[in-house]
Amino acid sequence: MVQIDISYEGGFHCVATHIPSGNIINTDAPLDNKGKGEAFSPTDLFAASLGVCGITTMDIKNPDPENINLAGTKLRVEKYMTSSIPRKIEKIKIIYELSSEIPENKREELESIAKNCPVALSLKDDLIREYYFNYVL
Numbered sequence: 001m002v003q004i005d006i007s008y009e010g011g012f013h014c015v016a017t018h019i020p021s022g023n024i025i026n027t028d029a030p031l032d033n034k035g036k037g038e039a040f041s042p043t044d045l046f047a048a049s050l051g052v053c054g055i056t057t058m059d060i061k062n063p064d065p066e067n068i069n070l071a072g073t074k075l076r077v078e079k080y081m082t083s084s085i086p087r088k089i090e091k092i093k094i095i096y097e098l099s100s101e102i103p104e105n106k107r108e109e110l111e112s113i114a115k116n117c118p119v120a121l122s123l124k125d126d127l128i129r130e131y132y133f134n135y136v137l
Contacts, residue, residue, distance in 0.1 A: 002020060003020070004017065004019065013039070015027075025039075026038075027041060032081075033087065043081065044079060046089060047078075047092045050077065051075045051077040053118055053120065054115070057113055058114050063109050063110070064103075064106055067103070068106060072099065073098050074096075074137070075096055076094070078094075079091075079092055080092070090127070090128060091130065095132040096114070098134070098136075100135045102135060107133065110133075111133050114133075
């Protein structure tokens with residue numbers, strides 16, 4: 001169990017505190033839904049969680065940690081909302097930029113790890129997930 005305390009500040013702003021570390025995340029409603037867009041929206045955090053979980057799990061389950069260094073990997077997460085009511089995330093696209101030095105025979109395994117991280121496994125099946133793995137760094 002991990003405790004996260006949340007304080008609603010009004011004006012669509014929340015402050016979430018991760019109790020074990022004391023780290024804080026501020027949130028705001030998005031510009032297209034009454035907010036000022038001054039911080040991550042709840043759905044932004046949701047989408048970012050999928051990307052962060054994927055790369056973190058890749059490194060935790062790294063099949064060859066002595067020869068595969070994932071430090072420096074870049075990700076771009078794109079979140080697409082439905083245009084109809086009820087508002088919900090329709091699609092999340094994640095583009096990974098990984099080291100071209102990762103051996104080709106290990107890439108498919110790493111990609112599978114990312115696609116099956118704990119956050120990914122917790123999502124509804126109707127949420128579209130697109131993954132792109134580019135080996136360029």
